[in-house]
Amino acid sequence: MTIRVLHFYRTAFPESMGGTEQFIHQLATKTSELGVRNEVLCLTKDRSTNSIKVGDYMVHRAKLDFEVASTGFSVSVINRFAQLAKHADIINNHFPWPFMDIVHFTARIKTPVVVTYHSDIIRQRHLLKLYRPLQRLFLNSVDHIIATSENYLQSSDILNRYKEKVSVIPIGIDSSTYAEPSYERRQFWQKQFGENFFLFVGVIRYYKGLHILLEAARTTGYPVVIIGAGPIERELKTQKIKMGINNVHFLGYVNDEDKIALLSLSRALVFPSHLRSEAFGISLLEGAMYGKPLISCEIGTGTSFINIAGETGLVVPPSDAKALAQAMTFLWQQPQLAEEMGRRAYQRYSELFTAERMANSYIDLYSRILDGKQKESVS
Numbered sequence: 001m002t003i004r005v006l007h008f009y010r011t012a013f014p015e016s017m018g019g020t021e022q023f024i025h026q027l028a029t030k031t032s033e034l035g036v037r038n039e040v041l042c043l044t045k046d047r048s049t050n051s052i053k054v055g056d057y058m059v060h061r062a063k064l065d066f067e068v069a070s071t072g073f074s075v076s077v078i079n080r081f082a083q084l085a086k087h088a089d090i091i092n093n094h095f096p097w098p099f100m101d102i103v104h105f106t107a108r109i110k111t112p113v114v115v116t117y118h119s120d121i122i123r124q125r126h127l128l129k130l131y132r133p134l135q136r137l138f139l140n141s142v143d144h145i146i147a148t149s150e151n152y153l154q155s156s157d158i159l160n161r162y163k164e165k166v167s168v169i170p171i172g173i174d175s176s177t178y179a180e181p182s183y184e185r186r187q188f189w190q191k192q193f194g195e196n197f198f199l200f201v202g203v204i205r206y207y208k209g210l211h212i213l214l215e216a217a218r219t220t221g222y223p224v225v226i227i228g229a230g231p232i233e234r235e236l237k238t239q240k241i242k243m244g245i246n247n248v249h250f251l252g253y254v255n256d257e258d259k260i261a262l263l264s265l266s267r268a269l270v271f272p273s274h275l276r277s278e279a280f281g282i283s284l285l286e287g288a289m290y291g292k293p294l295i296s297c298e299i300g301t302g303t304s305f306i307n308i309a310g311e312t313g314l315v316v317p318p319s320d321a322k323a324l325a326q327a328m329t330f331l332w333q334q335p336q337l338a339e340e341m342g343r344r345a346y347q348r349y350s351e352l353f354t355a356e357r358m359a360n361s362y363i364d365l366y367s368r369i370l371d372g373k374q375k376e377s378v379s
Contacts, residue, residue, distance in 0.1 A: 204230030
């Protein structure tokens, strides 16, 4: 039997390319290859709300009406969600998005619901007090919750409340979906930065710890390349100028081919996220997939599930520029050890973090839930 899954989140690939959006894309792509029929519903700022095909799955878009504290609201999405839910076997919601909880209850759906729990709500503490009753009602009502790492399950007070219905399924990525860089693009970037630099990849947000990386880069003098754009990009560039740093290069958004060319040339992937808003870190997975040693911070989340201290790279305390600089210096001065850590990072990716492994785990969970519902209806 073909399982029909509706994914619901505030944004989606290709309009938005954050970690959650990349995850949904990888999951929908891989499970589609294994026979699942996926559809994604999201909000859009575009004038057009036409449905679009992305690979083997459909993305349906509803008009974003307004945003409050990074939470998108839409009146039209409620009916759209209810209509799509009627034709789905499973709803896979992606948490957090408080408006999603409202839609869930307003649409009055009877379809089984699983929630992929990407992160606690960290920043909006005052609004969280108002939202908490609805959050508890929503999480109580769903059939199952998926945590993306054992680390996050253990460190999240919210997830621990629902431990009896939580499974851990790590995020996985598929190397075949990444563009192979041409010789010309690799040469282009090699002429600019050589083959020894530290690379950061990600959306430039408040919790990414890039202000700490700037301080560490000033201390070490080692070249650092930053790929990505985001809300605090201008602020960080201003900080760089004030600090008189010349060894940090902001490239903004680059396409996949250029990203992989730069990743293959780099000495190591540095990922200084210092707050729990960074629940996993797909960029760390990408670094591991390309055999790069990793530097990350211990924040009690999936970053330390991907990057094992002393094995696949180095793990430092959060918000500690001195410790970050020391980790960078270690990998810079120990190229053979860095290379060995990169090999172990790739091995760990191959064993735990492939898209195929993730997709099979989700399909198994979907099937168990549907079998359980069928037995309930029979009895």
